[in-house]
Amino acid sequence: MANLEVKNLAKSYDGKNNVLKDISFSVKNGDFVSILGPSGCGKTTTLRIIAGLIDKTSGEINIDGTDISTVPVYKRNFGMVFQSYALFPHMTVFNNVAFGLKMRELSKNEIKDRVDAMLELTGLTDFANQFPDNLSGGQQQRVSLARALVINPQLLLMDEPLSNLDAKLRLKMREEIRNLQQKMKMTVLFVTHDQQECFAISDKVLVMKEGRIEQYDTPQNIFHHPRTKYVAQFIGYENFINIDKKLDDHKSVSAGIQFDTADTDQDAVAMTIRPENIKVAEEGDDNLISGMIISREYLGQSFQYTVQTVLGNLKFEEVRRAMRDLNEQVTLSLPKEHLHLLSE
Structure with a gap:
């Protein structure tokens, strides 16, 4: 678990297409923070730069006060859960969950103990010898989550992890994710376009628009006190009364x-x-x-x-x-x- 601080993060392609513009925010140890916004606003790019999957143009990414911007992705002790699950189809559930531990060259006994404990925690014990193709979407998402958590990551990064599930299963899985996060006191950065979803499970929400941060606050404050017209519209306000002059006394x-x-x-x-x-x-x-x-x-x-x-x-x-x-x-x-x- 860790404190994350992002300072003046920017990303551009060919020096022209500015995808991210001066992104700065911090996540306290043990907090669940969602990045909310429509497609193309830069939320996934922000997550992938933090993960080390994309190079930044400028800025800093600090973990517990240390800039990790130049640390290779495989040396960042982060867990990652993708929208597509990204499971290895030729591996059993046990071996999918064990993959990160094997890469860290842990002993067979420690790998078995940690994987067994994680499978029990995520309700997958009975599926240990199954292959991903034999599992439902919700079960595959649990495997992906278990694989990310079993390495005891400093930071868990989740990119639209529930978007491929039906409405009922999404509701169940978001509750399970929140319960696991609180039980393990995990620091989480969660990307979504669904405001109801992120408001239900987040300690704080970062609303993005066109590569910039519009508002970063608690779900309650954003819901009751949106700062900009964009944020208000995005979270469901429908009545807008234009102000055509400076406010008087x-x-x-x-x-x-x-x-x-x-x-x-x-x-x-x-x-x-x-x-x-x-x-x-x-x-x-x-x-x-x-x-x-x-x-x-x-x-x-x-x-x-x-x-x-x-x-x-x-x-x-x-x-x-x-x-x-x-x-x-x-x-x-x-x-x-x-x-x-x-x-x-």
């Missing part, structure tokens, strides 16, 4: 909508609020805006409506048995404690 924007003064940002370009935090106004509510319902969706436990207002279309959710009519006039309340200012 009254902390209000169009239509008299007020926001929490603690959230002041002079560079803000928009405000956002989640549909579930908007409600039909009652007596005593503030931040009122009227409009007409132009569409509706049934979400199972609630209805979601789109309301046409002078601020643009706003979506709100309501838990009630009877759905509201299209073209119905409603007055909404936008509680200021749920409004967040966003920079570009």
Whole structure:
């Protein structure tokens, strides 16, 4: 286990195509950190540079204060779990898991003891003599995980490890990965494009856009306090109210909508609020805006409506048995404690 610190990491091809731009972040010993972003944002490139599989253009990669940028990949004591599992098809489960230990020239007895213990920990004991082709996707992913963990790596790197699994199995495997990580106090860097997945299992989340870090924070802070419009959109915010002028001393924007003064940002370009935090106004509510319902969706436990207002279309959710009519006039309340200012 180790502390990881990445400083000013950059990667370009032919001096023109800048894939990574000044990436800096740190991971504390024992933390589970996810790198989140869409395809092409640089998250896998960041992971592969840390692993030593790709050369960086500039910057540092420090483990416990020592720069390992020039250390060959085979000398970095890192475990790696790939999207494709990358198992050896001609080897049994036991020998796949034992591979890294054999490369380290451990004794046969120690290899057997450590592999047996890891197979038991990952629920693979009964499959020790099976070959990968005879296993399900979830079982193959467990083998890949066991092979990465059995070497007691300083850092476990995982690149979209659950993307090839169906939804139910993904949920089960992410719980197993988190439980194993906490049990072994493992430092993990986990790449994914699935925000629900990473929020469920991470201590911190690093959101990337076009080779840069947009926000690095706890899942709770990113969910409730996104800093930029990009982050808010990526994690599912749908209501955006544009700010066309510098904020005044009254902390209000169009239509008299007020926001929490603690959230002041002079560079803000928009405000956002989640549909579930908007409600039909009652007596005593503030931040009122009227409009007409132009569409509706049934979400199972609630209805979601789109309301046409002078601020643009706003979506709100309501838990009630009877759905509201299209073209119905409603007055909404936008509680200021749920409004967040966003920079570009």
